[in-house]
Amino acid sequence: MNNVFKALNDPTRREILELLRERDMTAGEIVEQFKISGPSISHHLDLLKQAKLVIAEKEGQFIYYSLNTTVVDEIMKWLLQIKSKKK
Amino acid sequence: MNNVFKALNDPTRREILELLRERDMTAGEIVEQFKISGPSISHHLDLLKQAKLVIAEKEGQFIYYSLNTTVVDEIMKWLLQIKSKKK
DNA sequence: ATAGTATTTAGATATTTGTCTAAATATACA
DNA sequence: TGTATATTTAGACAAATATCTAAATACTAT
Numbered sequence: 001m002n003n004v005f006k007a008l009n010d011p012t013r014r015e016i017l018e019l020l021r022e023r024d025m026t027a028g029e030i031v032e033q034f035k036i037s038g039p040s041i042s043h044h045l046d047l048l049k050q051a052k053l054v055i056a057e058k059e060g061q062f063i064y065y066s067l068n069t070t071v072v073d074e075i076m077k078w079l080l081q082i083k084s085k086k087k
Numbered sequence: 088m089n090n091v092f093k094a095l096n097d098p099t100r101r102e103i104l105e106l107l108r109e110r111d112m113t114a115g116e117i118v119e120q121f122k123i124s125g126p127s128i129s130h131h132l133d134l135l136k137q138a139k140l141v142i143a144e145k146e147g148q149f150i151y152y153s154l155n156t157t158v159v160d161e162i163m164k165w166l167l168q169i170k171s172k173k174k
Numbered sequence: 175a176t177a178g179t180a181t182t183t184a185g186a187t188a189t190t191t192g193t194c195t196a197a198a199t200a201t202a203c204a
Numbered sequence: 205t206g207t208a209t210a211t212t213t214a215g216a217c218a219a220a221t222a223t224c225t226a227a228a229t230a231c232t233a234t
Contacts, residue, residue, distance in 0.1 A: 005101075008092050009093055009095075009096035014092075014165075017169050018168075018169070021168070021172055021173060022173050028210060028211075036192085036194090038210090039194075039211090039214095040192065040194075042211065042213085043192075043193085045211095045212095046212085058201095060210095061201040061202060061209065061210050061211085062210065062211085063210080063212095069170045072166050072169060072170050076166055079159050079163055079166075080163075081105075082154070082159060083156045083160075086108060086109050099222090114182085123223070124223070125180090126181090126182075127222065127223055127224075129181065129182055129183085130182090130183095130223085131222090133182085145230095147180095147232075148179065148232065150180080150182095
């Protein structure tokens with residue numbers, strides 16, 4: 001869960017997730033949406049992958065990234081728990 | 088929202104929120120629950136306060152901290168949006 | 175006033191993080 | 205085979221973060 005919070009704690013990474021909500025994209029397509037370098041985006045994608053918020057699938061010379069929202073449930077559960085204050 | 092994600096991105100701060108779910112506590116009571124120093128906890132409380140996840144109220148020489156979960160809704164909304172994948 | 179308790183602020187330091195350029199790897203195709 | 209394209213890995217660096225000790229502030233009570 002630590003990894004998920006870490007992954008979410010960056011505006012670029014959150015924006016990547018918002019992009020992938022629309023459709024799966026290759027690393028290159030994602031890079032095009034930002035002003036920062038390819039390697040930096042690659043690093044962000046790696047952190048998202050570690051958190052299991054995205055899945056990477058190789059297709060020929062491209063790597064397609066897609067959302068994996070199952071981990072989001074875990075976070076939502078934690079947040080709900082916090083919201084259910086005792087007193 | 089950035090501040091909220093930042094505040095949530097630390098195990099100690101998340102644990103503080105979990106404690107405050109049980110009951111309001113003074114800074115000193117919170118410090119007792121951890122092995123790290125008072126000033127460090129004070130710093131964590133400050134970040135939680137900046138994110139508006141907690142509210143501080145002075146009562147005499149004590150400062151009582153309590154949960155404020157309204158901000159959590161914002162995060163949940165964002166997460167739900169991510170979960171509602173288009174395709 | 176003075177002393178004691180509660181908490182924060184200041185300043186220092188080690189670690190983590192986000193970014194970059196250059197180089198490496200992998201695939202496609204002529 | 206050789207070259208172009210897609211992406212990652214490596215290494216460097218500046219900025220941000222978590223922690224500490226020491227000092228400052230604020231309140232209580234003798």
